[in-house]
Structures are given as C-alpha cells and as structure tokens.
Amino acid sequence: MDDIRILAPSDLDTLIAELRERGFRVVGPTLRDETIVTGDIRSASDLPRGIGDIQEAATYRTRQRDDDAYFGFAAPAQSTKPVFFPSEEVVWRGKRDHDQGGHFTAERDTANASPVALLGVRSCDLRAVQIHDQVLAHRQFKDVHYTARRDGTLVIAVACGVPAATCFCASMGTGPRPAATDPQTGQPSYDLLLTEVIDGDTHHFVAEVGTDAGRDIADAVAASKGTAKDQAQAIDITNAAAASQTRAIDRNTVHDVLRASAESSRWEDVANRCLGCTNCTMVCPTCFCTTMSDVSDLAGENAERHRVWDSCFSANFSYIHGGPTRESLKARYRQWITHKLSSWEDQFGMLGCVGCGRCITWCPAGIDITEEAAALGRMSGLGSTASAAST
Amino acid sequence: MTDAATHTHADASAGADTPARPKLAVWKFASCDGCQLTILNCEDELLSIAEAVHIAYFPEATRAVVEGPYELSLVEGSITTPEDVERIHEIRAQSGTLVTIGACATAGGIQALRNWADVDEFRSIVYAHPEYLSTLDTSTPIASHVDVDYELRGCPVDKGQLVEVLAAFLNGRKPRIPTYSVCVECKLKGNVCVPVAHGTPCLGPVTQAGCGALCPTYGRGCYGCFGPQDSANTDSLTRQLAELGMSNDDIVRVYRTFNAGAPEFEAASNKVAAGGAS
Ligand code: SF4
Ligand code: SF4
Ligand code: SF4
Numbered sequence: 283m284d285d286i287r288i289l290a291p292s293d294l295d296t297l298i299a300e301l302r303e304r305g306f307r308v309v310g311p312t313l314r315d316e317t318i319v320t321g322d323i324r325s326a327s328d329l330p331r332g333i334g335d336i337q338e339a340a341t342y343r344t345r346q347r348d349d350d351a352y353f354g355f356a357a358p359a360q361s362t363k364p365v366f367f368p369s370e371e372v373v374w375r376g377k378r379d380h381d382q383g384g385h386f387t388a389e390r391d392t393a394n395a396s397p398v399a400l401l402g403v404r405s406c407d408l409r410a411v412q413i414h415d416q417v418l419a420h421r422q423f424k425d426v427h428y429t430a431r432r433d434g435t436l437v438i439a440v441a442c443g444v445p446a447a448t449c450f451c452a453s454m455g456t457g458p459r460p461a462a463t464d465p466q467t468g469q470p471s472y473d474l475l476l477t478e479v480i481d482g483d484t485h486h487f488v489a490e491v492g493t494d495a496g497r498d499i500a501d502a503v504a505a506s507k508g509t510a511k512d513q514a515q516a517i518d519i520t521n522a523a524a525a526s527q528t529r530a531i532d533r534n535t536v537h538d539v540l541r542a543s544a545e546s547s548r549w550e551d552v553a554n555r556c557l558g559c560t561n562c563t564m565v566c567p568t569c570f571c572t573t574m575s576d577v578s579d580l581a582g583e584n585a586e587r588h589r590v591w592d593s594c595f596s597a598n599f600s601y602i603h604g605g606p607t608r609e610s611l612k613a614r615y616r617q618w619i620t621h622k623l624s625s626w627e628d629q630f631g632m633l634g635c636v637g638c639g640r641c642i643t644w645c646p647a648g649i650d651i652t653e654e655a656a657a658l659g660r661m662s663g664l665g666s667t668a669s670a671a672s673t
Numbered sequence: 674m675t676d677a678a679t680h681t682h683a684d685a686s687a688g689a690d691t692p693a694r695p696k697l698a699v700w701k702f703a704s705c706d707g708c709q710l711t712i713l714n715c716e717d718e719l720l721s722i723a724e725a726v727h728i729a730y731f732p733e734a735t736r737a738v739v740e741g742p743y744e745l746s747l748v749e750g751s752i753t754t755p756e757d758v759e760r761i762h763e764i765r766a767q768s769g770t771l772v773t774i775g776a777c778a779t780a781g782g783i784q785a786l787r788n789w790a791d792v793d794e795f796r797s798i799v800y801a802h803p804e805y806l807s808t809l810d811t812s813t814p815i816a817s818h819v820d821v822d823y824e825l826r827g828c829p830v831d832k833g834q835l836v837e838v839l840a841a842f843l844n845g846r847k848p849r850i851p852t853y854s855v856c857v858e859c860k861l862k863g864n865v866c867v868p869v870a871h872g873t874p875c876l877g878p879v880t881q882a883g884c885g886a887l888c889p890t891y892g893r894g895c896y897g898c899f900g901p902q903d904s905a906n907t908d909s910l911t912r913q914l915a916e917l918g919m920s921n922d923d924i925v926r927v928y929r930t931f932n933a934g935a936p937e938f939e940a941a942s943n944k945v946a947a948g949g950a951s
C-alpha cells in the first residue's frame with residue numbers, strides 16, 4: 283500500500299522552512315514581471331497563490347483565479363534547467379606564469395554544490411531533468427559541474443490539474459502525472475508528489491511518498507495520514523488534466539516521420555516564419571547545446587574559458603572553417619525539430635521533447651512544434667491522423 | 674584581424690628593448706561622440722588600456738597629437754561631406770588595423786535618414802546661407818569608402834565589447850563578439866520576453882546581441898541599436914509587429930532609427946513603406 287499523506291495549505295510554510303533548515307536551496311514557481319518564473323522560494327508567500335496562466339502560441343498571460351490555488355497554472359516561463367545547467371559558467375581560469383616561461387597555468391572552476399529542493403516541479407520538467415541526467419551525467423564522460431549541482435536534489439513534484447493550451451505531455455507519455463521511477467535508471471522520480479485538491483470548501487494537498495527522504499520530510503511537517511480514496515482523487519485530477527489537453531504529437535510515428543522528411547517542402551514554409559531568434563531552444567528544458575568561449579584580459583595575463591548556452595538556430599553554431607554548415611533558417615529549423623523528435627532517440631534512447639509547450643508559447647513568431655510535426659506527418663504519409671494538432 | 678594584429682605588433686616592437694606599445698588613434702566623423710565617451714567611461718579599464726596602448730590621437734580626451742602611422746585606429750561617425758571622404762582615405766592609409774565603432778560608423782547612424790529625404794530642401798530651410806554648406810546627399814558607413822578590419826556595433830557601443838575588441842587586438846585573437854540575436858542575451862539573463870508576456874513590440878529577434886538585452890531587462894522592447902543579427906528575418910518580424918498592433922508608419926519608424934542604413938533594416942522599412950509586409 284502506498285504511503286499517502288495529506289497536507290494543509292498552511293503546511294507549505296512549515297515544509298519550506300524545514301527544507302531550508304536542512305540546508306536546501308528551495309527552487310520553485312514565483313511571480314516576476316507578470317509572469318510565473320522558476321526562482322528561489324523562501325516562504326509560501328513567494329508562491330504564485332491564486333494566480334493562473336493563459337498560454338497560446340506567442341502569448342503568455344497570468345490571470346487571477348477565483349480560488350487560492352498555489353499551483354493552479356502550467357509550465358513556468360523557464361524550467362529548472364538553469365538550476366543545474368546555468369546559461370554561462372567558467373570552466374577554467376588561466377594565469378600567465380612568468381616563472382614558467384610565460385605559459386599559462388590553468389585552474390578548474392568548481393561548481394557551487396549546495397543541494398537543491400525542487401518544489402512544485404511539473405512532470406514534464408521532471409522528465410526533462412531525467413533526460414539531462416542521461417545526457418550529461420550517465421554517459422562515459424560526466425559533466426562534473428552538472429553532477430555536482432544535481433547531487434542530493436530533493437524532488438517535491440506537483441501533478442498538474444490545469445494544463446495550458448500549449449501543454450501536450452499526455453501524448454508524449456511524460457505527464458501530467460509523473461512516472462514513479464526514471465525509466466532509464468529505475469530510481470524513484472520524486473521524493474514527494476503533491477496533487478492540489480480544491481473542492482468546494484476543502485483545499486489540501488494529497489502527498490504521495492516516493493522515497494524515505496520524502497517520508498522523513500512528510501513526518502517532519504506532521505502531515506496527516508491519507509487513504510487510497512485520497513490517492514484515487516488525485517489520480518482523477520491528473521486524468522482529467524490529461525484529457526483536457528488539445529495539442530498532441532503521435533510519439534509512435536514521429537521518429538519515422540521526421541526521418542522521412544529531410545527533403546520536405548514544409549521547411550521552406552516554416553523558414554518564412556522562423557526568426558532565427560533561438561528562443562525555442564533557450565526555453566526548452568531538454569536543449570543542452572553550449573559553446574566554449576575563451577577570453578583574455580588586456581594585458582594577456584589572465585584567460586578564462588566560459589561555457590555558454592548556444593543554439594542550433596544561431597549561424598555560428600555550425601561554423602566550421604569557411605562558414606556555417608546550416609546557412610539557412612530552413613536547415614536550422616529542420617535540425618532542431620529532427621533532433622527533438624527523431625535523432626535524439628537514436629542518440630539517447632528516448633525522445634528529446636517532453637511536451638511542455640514552452641517552445642510554442644515563447645516563440646515570438648508562434649511556431650508550433652505540434653503543428654509542424656502534424657504537417658510533416660500528413661505530407662510524408664507516415665503520421666497517424668491522431669497526431670494532428672486540434673488547434 | 675588576427676593577422677593584422679600580429680603584424681602591427683612586430684612593427685611596433687622593432688628595434689626596441691621592450692616591445693613598444695601599439696599606437697592608438699581615435700577619429701570622429703558625423704556622430705554624437707557617444708561612442709568616444711564610452712571609451713572614457715571605461716573607468717576601471719582605462720588605466721590598463723593606457724598601459725597597453727599608446728593613446729596617440731584622441732582629441733575628445735587630449736590635445737596632444739602624436740604623428741602617425743597608427744597600429745590601431747578606432748573610427749566613430751559616418752561619411753556625410755566631401756571632406757569626410759578624403760579624410761577617411763588618409764586615415765586608412767595611416768592605420769594598421771582600422772576598427773569602426775558604433776551605428777554611425779557601421780551603418781550611417783540616425784543621420785542616414787537623409788538618404789530618404791531631399792537634402793537641398795533641408796539645407797535651404799535650416800541655414801540662412803545654404804551656399805556656404807558643402808554636404809553629401811547621403812550618410813554612409815565607413816566601410817562604403819575604405820576597407821575596415823572590424824565593425825563594432827551599437828548606439829553607443831557597449832563598454833565591455835569595446836574592451837574585448839581591444840584585448841583581442843592586443844593578444845592577436847578573435848574578439849568574442851556574438852552576431853546572434855538579442856533574444857539569446859535576454860534568455861541567458863532569465864528575462865521575461867516582453868512581446869510574448871506583455872504584448873510589447875520588440876526588435877530583439879532581428880537585432881544583434883551586444884547590449885546585454887538592456888531594454889527588455891527593463892520591460893521595454895528592443896530598439897535595434899546593434900543593427901541586424903546575422904540571420905535577420907525581417908519579413909516575419911514585420912508580421913509580428915503588425916499583429917501586436919503597430920501601424921505601417923510605426924513599423925517603418927522602428928526600422929529607421931540608429932541603424933536605418935543597415936541593408937536589412939533599410940530593405941525591411943522600404944518594403945513596409947511600399948505597402949506592408951510580404
Ligand atoms: S521541444 Fe518544445 S514542447 Fe518539447 S520539451 Fe522542448 S520546449 Fe517543451
Ligand atoms: S506539459 Fe504536462 S506536466 Fe508540463 S505543465 Fe503542462 S500539463 Fe503540466
Ligand atoms: S522557431 Fe520560433 S523561437 Fe525558434 S528560432 Fe524560430 S522564431 Fe525563434
């Protein structure tokens with residue numbers, strides 16, 4: 283029998299205080315510039331209580347909800363990606379050593395490793411963290427900075443009750459209720475999974491315990507015991523959330539659709555709309571491309587190597603001697619969507635898209651990955667009719 | 674730039690015990706002096722700059738003049754008079770590496786608006802004795818007249834990028850100056866996107882990075898100070914600006930500011946002026 287607990291809204295403050303007491307940096311959703319972003323949480327008052335969101339292609343707005351829900355919205359503007367994988371970091375610093383004939387001596391920069399508690403992370407983003415783990419930490423060469431930041435992460439996930447119109451995790455099999463375990467490692471996906479229940483006068487959280495650490499936290503905040511009925515109610519909420527999603531990608535056919543679409547005339551169409559601005563890749567929780575950038579000071583005494591987020595939408599990303607190999611926006615969009623929905627699978631054994639919908643919302647031109655995938659499916663004759671976006 | 678930098682170093686150090694500092698000259702054409710002021714605003718780095726280069730000609734800062742040739746010339750401003758045309762050729766002949774700084778020098782500046790207007794008419798309205806005035810019909814970037822080794826964008830240039838170009842010149846390496854869009858800087862900083870979240874029109878997607886996404890950081894749309902990014906799709910942005918409620922006149926105006934003469938912005942503005950987006 284699963285360990286089910288019930289938390290009152292007032293327990294959130296106790297929970298956050300307890301996490302901070304235990305030395306965690308608590309990261310979760312918070313309101314900034316009329317937008318729900320991912321940021322540091324010091325108390326429950328930092329959470330966007332009573333705030334909902336409206337997301338559509340190229341549009342994001344918050345709205346006042348008619349209840350006091352703490353998690354009554356979908357994917358925040360940025361995922362937890364920058365927490366473990368910052369947009370810019372120093373890899374090493376070098377100093378000219380005049381005793382050594384003017385050669386440089388290099389010193390590796392070490393990552394700040396204070397453990398993070400992800401509070402309110404959504405299923406799509408949690409799956410994206412697992413994908414990053416696979417790409418950055420579980421292959422032959424570990425990214426030591428990423429690993430140091432990821433070590434000891436405590437996950438208090440929230441199952442979504444109100445997907446945005448841009449969400450399509452249900453079709454990707456990545457949400458709105460997170461899988462209990464990471465399919466790659468078999469490890470538990472979360473320490474605690476919260477589902478927010480607002481029903482008439484009752485407002486509480488059903489907490490499902492995933493690990494001993496989660497149980498320990500639940501005990502520490504004296505969460506009362508729940509029942510199988512509470513869990514069933516939580517599952518009903520996420521089932522309804524899944525059923526309410528209007529966008530979809532057919533994950534069973536999309537790999538082959540993209541593979542067959544290299545010469546599709548659709549690329550010309552999308553390239554007319556694409557701004558080559560990189561926003562889709564910057565907000566995507568799984569995009570991990572970076573560039574190395576070396577700098578030196580005026581005197582040439584100090585040098586630094588920085589690792590900075592880069593994007594397959596920038597021309598210089600594919601620069602080799604003579605010029606970029608992906609000169610046109612057509613080639614760049616094709617590269618991006620093909621990697622996300624097809625070659626990622628060949629490379630890492632899973633798709634590179636978790637259906638969070640951010641690339642749709644935050645594309646200033648409103649380009650919609652589900653619409654593009656559906657069009658390619660139709661044009662190649664390989665997509666299932668069910669994959670068509672219903673917008 | 675790498676080659677030029679290496680050569681000028683060799684020249685500068687010829688016959689000296691310690692390598693002589695390369696001579697730097699700063700020149701001004703039609704401009705507001707804002708980019709030169711950016712050099713003077715490099716408070717923390719100014720001493721290191723003066724140690725690394727010999728500031729030989731910089732009227733904005735000092736009256737002392739050291740004769741050319743100069744290993745490095747920074748050129749501010751655009752070409753607007755027949756005298757300018759002559760002078761920039763002389764400067765080119767005296768300079769090892771020539772770097773243009775700012776929107777005036779790299780795209781003709783705001784004064785390139787004259788390229789769409791009747792200069793004779795201006796002249797007769799503004800000046801009591803227009804016949805004393807000798808001016809060209811256009812404002813053009815330095816690179817339209819002489820070879821330029823490197824163009825540093827911005828209105829004004831960014832202090833950090835300026836120091837970076839100097840450091841790259843002195844160390845014989847490529848400057849770390851990205852040519853992608855302002856959106857990259859916006860996202861690296863964790864900004865909220867103003868057109869998407871607030872409906873505020875923004876030129877960021879077609880504009881080159883460099884300012885650190887200054888305007889979006891303060892909730893305003895980008896004004897395009899750094900000119901077109903390397904893959905600007907202005908047709909698509911024009912449609913977005915219209916969708917966010919801008920009139921054709923307004924769209925023409927946002928493309929025709931400090932970088933009005935940059936080929937991509939010029940073409941985009943002409944297209945809208947001629948009847949709207951594609
Ligand atoms: S491709 Fe788009 S929908 Fe998929 S994970 Fe990335 S941002 Fe989310
Ligand atoms: S994609 Fe799914 S898990 Fe992610 S925010 Fe939307 S509903 Fe929630
Ligand atoms: S798809 Fe959209 S967000 Fe991505 S580069 Fe093109 S215009 Fe920008």
Ligand code: SF4
Nearest residue numbers: 856859866867875877
């Ligand atoms: S605010 Fe402007 S510059 Fe920033 S990401 Fe959005 S469109 Fe790009």
